[in-house]
Amino acid sequence: xxxxxxxIALIRTGDQKAFERCFNRHWPxxxxxxxxxxxxxxxxxxxxxxxxxxxxxxxxxxxxxxxxESYLHQAVRFxxxxxxxxxxxxxxxLDRVQEYIMPVLNDxxxxxxxxxxxxxxxxxxxxxxxxxxxxxxxxxxxxxSITEIAAQLNLSEKTVRNQLHIALxxxxxxxxxxxxxxxxxx
Amino acid sequence: xxxxxxxxxxxxxxxxxxxxxxxxxxxLLNKYLDKxxxxxxxxxxxxxxxxxxxxxxxxEIAPPVRSIRV
Numbered sequence: 170x171x172x173x174x175x176x177i178a179l180i181r182t183g184d185q186k187a188f189e190r191c192f193n194r195h196w197p198x199x200x201x202x203x204x205x206x207x208x209x210x211x212x213x214x215x216x217x218x219x220x221x222x223x224x225x226x227x228x229x230x231x232x233x234x235x236x237x238e239s240y241l242h243q244a245v246r247f248x249x250x251x252x253x254x255x256x257x258x259x260x261x262x263l264d265r266v267q268e269y270i271m272p273v274l275n276d277x278x279x280x281x282x283x284x285x286x287x288x289x290x291x292x293x294x295x296x297x298x299x300x301x302x303x304x305x306x307x308x309x310x311x312x313x314s315i316t317e318i319a320a321q322l323n324l325s326e327k328t329v330r331n332q333l334h335i336a337l338x339x340x341x342x343x344x345x346x347x348x349x350x351x352x353x354x355x
Numbered sequence: 356x357x358x359x360x361x362x363x364x365x366x367x368x369x370x371x372x373x374x375x376x377x378x379x380x381x382x383l384l385n386k387y388l389d390k391x392x393x394x395x396x397x398x399x400x401x402x403x404x405x406x407x408x409x410x411x412x413x414x415e416i417a418p419p420v421r422s423i424r425v
Contacts, residue, residue, distance in 0.1 A: 196401070200405065202395045214408050254369065257364070266361055267361060
């Protein structure tokens with residue numbers, strides 16, 4: 170039985186049978202991948218076809234360090250982005266981009282933004298003085314009242330209130346963002 | 356909440372292809388591609404479509420036919 174790495178060597182020598190085997194082995198996944206990216210069968214077929222024609226054209230100079238599967242995956246990835254650029258220059262295709270691609274992209278974007286906001290809150294929190302941070306965490310994460318915090322830390326309620334005010338003022342913008350994001354995600 | 360529109364996405368793709376995408380832009384596009392790979396489903400007509408594409412490729416890579424003058 171011939172393995173994929175044997176086929177790479179054979180393709181380099183111009184063996185069309187090996188090339189066809191390689192096509193048949195990887196076509197379903199690569200086609201499904203391009204189709205998922207682009208949302209159109211003809212564009213997906215164009216991308217995979219171009220990748221294979223280009224592979225054949227450069228067969229003698231082929232320098233694949235990893236697996237052929239990984240090489241083809243990367244090639245389809247890159248060619249699909251180029252195809253996306255081409256699609257977005259066709260006014261008649263913009264509805265498809267708007268309906269098929271943008272919602273997925275914006276969903277990923279919102280998740281990335283929410284991670285950023287929570288990271289930023291943690292960063293800002295870490296920069297607060299220890300006592301302020303401790304009071305804020307007791308209030309917001311352990312849900313203790315001002316009276317309870319004051320008793321636990323042996324401070325006056327006024328001090329606790331002031332420290333909470335400082336923490337909230339520092340974190341205000343990021344907390345507001347987090348609330349908005351939480352509402353969108355939930 | 357900021358939502359990307361097509362014009363911004365077009366700019367992002369151009370930046371990515373020219374190597375000028377910010378880290379965040381590149382991450383967004385890479386996540387989109389990773390998600391596509393993870394969630395891809397092989398269509399029921401993949402085999403038939405594959406035959407058509409292979410025939411096209413075979414024509415493209417076939418050595419040129421030499422005409423012989425008589």
